[in-house]
Amino acid sequence: MTHNDILRSVRYMLDLSDPQLAAVFDLGGMKVTQEKLASWLLKDDEEGYVPCPDLPMSHFLNGLVIYRRGRDDTRPAQPLEESVTNNIVLKKLRVAFELKEDDMHAVLQLAGFEVSRPELSALFRKEGQKNYRACGDQLLRNFLRGLTLRVRGSTPAPARPLED
Missing domain, CATH: 1.10.260 (434 Repressor (Amino-terminal Domain))
Structure with missing residues (x-):
């Protein structure tokens, strides 16, 4: 993104x-x-x-x-x-909106995007660690979509994940 x-x-x-x-x-x-x-x-x-x-x-x-x-x-x-990656954006949004792991899953579910606990945890690891995973555009786009639905209080239509 x-x-x-x-x-x-x-x-x-x-x-x-x-x-x-x-x-x-x-x-x-x-x-x-x-x-x-x-x-x-x-x-x-x-x-x-x-x-x-x-x-x-x-x-x-x-x-x-x-x-x-x-x-x-x-x-x-x-x-x-110095270099802002999708992982950094996700981390900063998590801090700014005071989201815990369950909140992160709920936000992604609002967007109709399922991520397992280990997959989500891997996004917050330090780059270079064994289980680190780069955050893709699709995941970040769906996270922003779900967070928008949560913050604005909109009731989502049946969610369909956004694709690249």
């Missing part, structure tokens, strides 16, 4: 205006202009589209955690990820 897709999805999920979305970046330690933000929110076939780089996405995800949970001054600042 592109970072732009993730930004659009989270924006819709939380019903954030452009200034509110810019404020989330600000919480993560990055000032973003409305013009830059607008270019990141465009779809890739629209004129003026600009891909969102890893560094701004890292700031956004850290800002999202602070936006949802509040700033914790007792903890040291988290380092920024």
